[in-house]
Amino acid sequence: xxxxxxxxxxxxxxxxLEDVVPEEIDDSAPLFGPDGLGLDSxxxxxxxxxxxxxxxxxxxxxxxxxxxxxxxxxxxxxxxxRSS
Amino acid sequence: MRMAIQGIGVVGGFGxxxxxxxxxxxxxxxxxxxxxxxxxxxEVKLPVLQAQTDLLENFISKRALRRVDHFSRLAxxxxxxxLQDAEKKESKERIGIIIATGYGPSRTTFGFLDSMLDTDxxxxxxxxxxxxxxxxxxxxxAIRLGITGPAITICQFDTSxxxxxxxxxxxxxxxxxxxxxxxxxxxxxxxxxxxxHRFCSANKQDDCTVxxxxxxxxxxxxxxxxxxxxxxxxxxxxxxxxxxxxxxxNTKKKTLFYSIDKSRNxxxxxxxxxxxxxxxxxxxxxxxxxxxxIALILLNRQVVLNEHDNEYKKSLMLANQGYCxxxxx
Amino acid sequence: MVYRPARITGMGCICAPGINLSQCLRAIFENTAxxxxxxxxxxxxxxxxxxxxxxxxxxxEQNSWAGQHKFSLTARFVLAAVHxxxxxxxxxxxxxxxxxxxxxxxxxxGAALNFLSFYHAVKKGKNPSLTPIKRYLKSNPSLVxxxxxxxxxxxxxxxxxxxxxxxxxxxxxSWLQADLCDLVIVGGADELTPIAYxxxxxxxxxxxxxxxxxxxxxxxxxxxxGAAIMILEPFNGSQNRHGKTRGYVLGxxxxxxxxxxTAPHPDGTGLKxxxxxxxxxxxxxxxxxxxxxxHGTGTQDNDRVESFVLRDIFPETPFLSTKGYTGHALGAAGxxxxxxxxxxxxxxxxxxCAGFNNPDPDLKISPLKTVxxxxxxxxxxxxxxxxxxxxxxxxxxxGL
Numbered sequence: 001x002x003x004x005x006x007x008x009x010x011x012x013x014x015x016x017l018e019d020v021v022p023e024e025i026d027d028s029a030p031l032f033g034p035d036g037l038g039l040d041s042x043x044x045x046x047x048x049x050x051x052x053x054x055x056x057x058x059x060x061x062x063x064x065x066x067x068x069x070x071x072x073x074x075x076x077x078x079x080x081x082r083s084s
Numbered sequence: 085m086r087m088a089i090q091g092i093g094v095v096g097g098f099g100x101x102x103x104x105x106x107x108x109x110x111x112x113x114x115x116x117x118x119x120x121x122x123x124x125x126x127e128v129k130l131p132v133l134q135a136q137t138d139l140l141e142n143f144i145s146k147r148a149l150r151r152v153d154h155f156s157r158l159a160x161x162x163x164x165x166x167l168q169d170a171e172k173k174e175s176k177e178r179i180g181i182i183i184a185t186g187y188g189p190s191r192t193t194f195g196f197l198d199s200m201l202d203t204d205x206x207x208x209x210x211x212x213x214x215x216x217x218x219x220x221x222x223x224x225x226a227i228r229l230g231i232t233g234p235a236i237t238i239c240q241f242d243t244s245x246x247x248x249x250x251x252x253x254x255x256x257x258x259x260x261x262x263x264x265x266x267x268x269x270x271x272x273x274x275x276x277x278x279x280x281h282r283f284c285s286a287n288k289q290d291d292c293t294v295x296x297x298x299x300x301x302x303x304x305x306x307x308x309x310x311x312x313x314x315x316x317x318x319x320x321x322x323x324x325x326x327x328x329x330x331x332x333x334n335t336k337k338k339t340l341f342y343s344i345d346k347s348r349n350x351x352x353x354x355x356x357x358x359x360x361x362x363x364x365x366x367x368x369x370x371x372x373x374x375x376x377x378i379a380l381i382l383l384n385r386q387v388v389l390n391e392h393d394n395e396y397k398k399s400l401m402l403a404n405q406g407y408c409x410x411x412x413x
Numbered sequence: 414m415v416y417r418p419a420r421i422t423g424m425g426c427i428c429a430p431g432i433n434l435s436q437c438l439r440a441i442f443e444n445t446a447x448x449x450x451x452x453x454x455x456x457x458x459x460x461x462x463x464x465x466x467x468x469x470x471x472x473x474e475q476n477s478w479a480g481q482h483k484f485s486l487t488a489r490f491v492l493a494a495v496h497x498x499x500x501x502x503x504x505x506x507x508x509x510x511x512x513x514x515x516x517x518x519x520x521x522x523g524a525a526l527n528f529l530s531f532y533h534a535v536k537k538g539k540n541p542s543l544t545p546i547k548r549y550l551k552s553n554p555s556l557v558x559x560x561x562x563x564x565x566x567x568x569x570x571x572x573x574x575x576x577x578x579x580x581x582x583x584x585x586x587s588w589l590q591a592d593l594c595d596l597v598i599v600g601g602a603d604e605l606t607p608i609a610y611x612x613x614x615x616x617x618x619x620x621x622x623x624x625x626x627x628x629x630x631x632x633x634x635x636x637x638x639g640a641a642i643m644i645l646e647p648f649n650g651s652q653n654r655h656g657k658t659r660g661y662v663l664g665x666x667x668x669x670x671x672x673x674x675t676a677p678h679p680d681g682t683g684l685k686x687x688x689x690x691x692x693x694x695x696x697x698x699x700x701x702x703x704x705x706x707x708h709g710t711g712t713q714d715n716d717r718v719e720s721f722v723l724r725d726i727f728p729e730t731p732f733l734s735t736k737g738y739t740g741h742a743l744g745a746a747g748x749x750x751x752x753x754x755x756x757x758x759x760x761x762x763x764x765x766c767a768g769f770n771n772p773d774p775d776l777k778i779s780p781l782k783t784v785x786x787x788x789x790x791x792x793x794x795x796x797x798x799x800x801x802x803x804x805x806x807x808x809x810x811x812g813l
Contacts, residue, residue: 016150041676041714042151045210045617053207062617124540151674177686181669188572193526200611201533205459213612214674214799218524218572223800226671232683235669235802236580239524240553240570247569254587258414260690275526278535279546286543330567 003076006054014050015043027073036071044069051075057082085257086412087313088320091170093162093267094377096307096365097133101165102377108364109378109387116303116366121277130277131303133366137161144228151211152224155189159221159269160228162308166265167229170312170321180261181222181235182252183269184244186369188218190273221269233261242369244268246407249328256315267310268370277304280342304342305366309373322380323413326399331408342367372404376411383413415696418661418809419589419645423502425494425600426752428639428739429466432476433497437738438756441764442784446738448623449635452605456530459607463619466637466740467605485552487523490640490745491602495558498598498642503657506562515566515594517585518554519577519601520744524570527608554602566594572744575708576667576798577601579747579806582643583665589647601748602640609743610636616675618712624741626709626734626766627716627780629773634710637740641748643755660755661809663791664697666690670801676714677797681722684803688726688795691805699726702807703789704763706754708797709734709780710741711768715797720776733780737767747796751806754794758810762786 008022020037030036032044039047047069048059057079059065068078094101097116098108108114116131137157140149143164152160172179196212214220219237226235234255238248245268252264316324365374379400381387399412424434430446431437440446449464468490473479478493499506528549534541551557555570567588571581578601585599613619613636620633645662668690670683677684692698705727707719711734723732735753742749757763766780773779790810797803 017147018150019145019147040673042211042214042616042674045615048617049207049209049615053203058206065617122535122538124538187526188524190526194532196612197529197532197608198536200459200529200608201536205461205611208611208615210612210615210617213615216525216612217521217574217799219574219798219800219802220674222573222669223674226669226801227673230671232669232671232686234667235573235800236584236667237572238569239572240556240568241550243556243568247567250567250593251569251584251587254584254591254593257591258587260414260587275532275535279543282543283546330565 003079004072007072007076010050010054015039015046025072028071030071031069051079055079055083085253086316086324086326087253087256088316088324089311089322089380090314090320091166091172091312092322092377093165093169093310094308094374095135095137095158095161096374097135097305098364100136100139100161105364105377106381106386109381114364119277121274121281123278123281128281130281132272132277133303133305134272135307148228151215153189153192153215155192155269155271156221156224158271158306158308159183159267160224162267162269162310163225163229163265166310166312172263172312174262176229176231178233178262179231180233180255180264181225181231182248182264182266183222183237184248184370184373185218185221185237185239185268186241186244186270187276188239189216189220190271190276192216194273194275225265231265242371243405243407245370245373246404249325249409252313253328256313262314264313265310266313267308268373269308270306270368270370272304272306280304302362303366305368307365307368309370309377323383323411325409326412327408327410329408330406375402376409379411383411416586416590416664416694418648418663419586420648420658421643421660421662421755422646422657423498423644424642424659424752424755425497425501426639426641426749427468427472427490427494428742428749429468429637430738432469432472434752434756441738446767449740452610455607455610459611461614462621463614464623464635465605465610466635468639483548483551484557485523485548486604487520487602488552488554488557490604491518491554491558491642492561494600494602494640494642495598498644502644510563512596513566513594514564515568515585515588515597516555516558516564517569517571517581517588517597517599518558519571519573519581519748520554520603521572521574521577522603522606522609523552523554523744524572527606529607558598573802574798574800575741575743576747576796576802576804577744578641578749579751579794579796579804580667582662582748582751582806583667583804585645586662586665589645597645598642599645600640600642601745603638603743603745605636605638620711623768624711624736625768625770626711626736627720627773627776628769629771631711631713631716633712634736635740637742639739639742639745639749641745641752643752658811660758660811661813662806663809664691664695664807666694667802667804670803672801675799677718678801679718681718683801684718684722684795684797685726687803687805688722691793691807695807697791697807701791702727702730702793703787704792705730705732706750706792706794707732707734708795709736709766711736717776719797720778724778731763731781731785733763733766737769747794747804751794751808754792754808755810757787758790758792758808
């Protein structure tokens with residue numbers, strides 16, 4: 001499965017976003033705040049763990065995380081760049 | 085000062101709401117489910133009176149519940165029901181939240197341990213950790229109901245609720261708040277069931293001499309019991325808590341993992357009602373909160389247990405673990 | 414309603430800088446307090462690259478409570494601190510039995526189901542000894558004090574996350590006001606556990622170096638542990654045997670943000686309300702406060718919100734965080750800080766904010782850097798907690 005699809009599925013399942021259909025998440029929509037998925041700072045650190053669990057990629061600190069955790073696209077790019 | 089009971093919200097194995105508990109008291113059968121507990125010598129089944137929280141979706145969206153665990157759902161549902169029942173007039177800034185719990189959010193606590201132990205310590209879940217703090221139920225109630233007064237949680241096994249009553253009265257008496265949303269909440273989890281099973285099956289010399297488990301056939305329970313309390317000068321919807329104090333009797337007691345000591349849990353002046361009511365809600369540390377609601381049902385004549393009922397027309401005294409509480413209608 | 418002040422007639426404290434209050438103060442003021450180091454007592458699979466402030470090993474060598482393994486370490490800390498405080502106040506255990514004595518203690522791990530190795534063994538299909546469960550059942554902090562001292566008054570274990578210790582002292586004050594007891598033992602206690610340690614690491618709010626409160630380069634907290642106890646008696650009550658008063662608990666306020674599980678409200682609404690309530694509860698003004706012992710955990714969020722509120726209400730008032738000496742002792746933190754605050758009022762000076770070096774232009778205010786004399790007899794100690802609890806105590810020196 002492509003990284004983006006897999007990411008969407010993981011976020012919906014593991015963050016219990018029952019009202020969201022994975023396929024309907026826009027790749028470039030912001031993960032945080034009211035204009036996108038509406039996630040918050042606690043979800044951010046949970047995503048750090050999820051990325052490590054499912055992709056074996058470590059986000060070392062929140063500084064690094066801030067850049068990676070903009071949207072599905074930026075997160076997928078980050079995972080891709082680290083998994084090679 | 086007397087505390088006026090303006091609203092009640094109750095959730096347990098008997099169902100949801102005061103009417104469900106009233107029906108159970110009047111004789112409607114309450115049935116446990118048999119839940120598996122894994123032990124080193126195989127699986128055993130324990131009877132548990134499980135509480136459902138589906139009705140919470142009447143009050144709150146699924147999305148808002150996504151990180152709310154079972155423990156907090158029990159508490160939230162009790163809190164919503166009590167507030168709805170009370171038709172409260174007090175400002176949300178002037179309402180205090182006091183939560184009493186015997187063991188806290190036990191499922192999430194062990195869920196976090198699972199996340200630490202199952203694969204790699206670096207995969208410990210921050211969401212589970214932050215939901216495993218004991219004040220998580222008070223937090224969820226404050227956030228969902230927008231209550232910005234003081235919020236505290238008390239955790240000391242089967243005296244948590246009795247102790248909480250004392251601080252509730254202090255807050256009202258000292259006008260720190262205009263109303264207190266006081267609730268007891270406990271949840272069942274397999275690990276608590278496991279410990280109960282281990283204590284009950286332990287060799288008497290080995291374990292039960294130190295820790296009295298009060299093992300019986302009565303199911304373990306879970307649920308929440310909430311009260312919306314105001315100072316005495318308001319008219320009380322259900323009655324008043326007129327006294328709540330520590331008595332010096334029975335200070336020396338064994339620690340109980342799950343207490344069901346009938347000799348210390350009874351309504352002092354209810355002739356013919358020496359029985360306890362654990363069969364209705366199951367054994368859990370905050371059982372005293374349920375007993376208060378049952379006493380109010382009796383005082384308000386919603387259920388008449390026997391021919392002696394004239395003798396407790398106006399007031400009832402409940403005693404447990406050195407705490408005494410007097411109710412009046 | 415305005416509280417009658419509660420007299421503090423005895424204090425006890427155990428934390429990383431020392432195993433009693435005088436040892437703690439000497440280490441803090443002489444700048445000999447130890448730096449944090451990696452956890453020594455945890456099984457090594459739970460240790461990661463983040464230092465903590467453990468209670469010194471001398472506790473285990475010197476304190477008679479340390480060997481009472483039937484109790485949790487949290488309970489041993491609290492019993493040791495209670496006895497230090499009672500000795501300080503000049504009470505024997507026997508004298509207490511004829512009084513109405515209340516107990517109110519804040520904790521987090523002391524009431525948590527934290528039997529990690531027991532649980533691990535059960536998961537692996539073993540049949541472990543029930544000893545850890547029995548220890549847990551005997552070690553609830555307020556209940557164990559009540560039991561060991563045979564007390565008859567109200568008894569409460571407050572589990573309000575990181576503000577528990579502050580709240581327990583405030584509740585004790587309200588009990589005296591309500592005349593529920595003649596004397597109340599208040600404070601907080603917590604031990605370091607691999608569970609809280611890994612939990613805070615997972616939240617990415619722990620610093621891999623020494624904590625740097627209010628610093629431009631702050632990178633999170635270091636956990637700590639210990640216990641601190643105050644003996645409170647009514648202001649107009651009969652004098653205790655030695656008639657000694659070390660200070661006063663004057664006021665208390667608390668309010669919830671109703672905002673988020675772990676993040677403080679960005680505008681500090683709950684904290685402002687807690688401070689306002691605390692000041693009103695003893696009829697004091699912001700100008701009356703000589704210094705503030707802030708929560709100052711060293712996390713980005715906490716220090717930003719706290720600075721914002723302090724700047725707003727107390728623009729000129731000196732402040733510090735003592736977490737660079739003690740670490741963040743969770744449920745004990747508020748009690749340790751209240752005791753240290755009263756001790757500072759007593760000695761007429763406050764220490765510098767250990768770990769702070771570089772002012773953060775975004776915060777616009779900076780804590781004290783070095784030992785500073787105190788002019789005035791009233792101080793404030795405040796705590797912020799997971800779950801949005803904010804609590805503040807107004808404390809008085811004996812010169813008041």
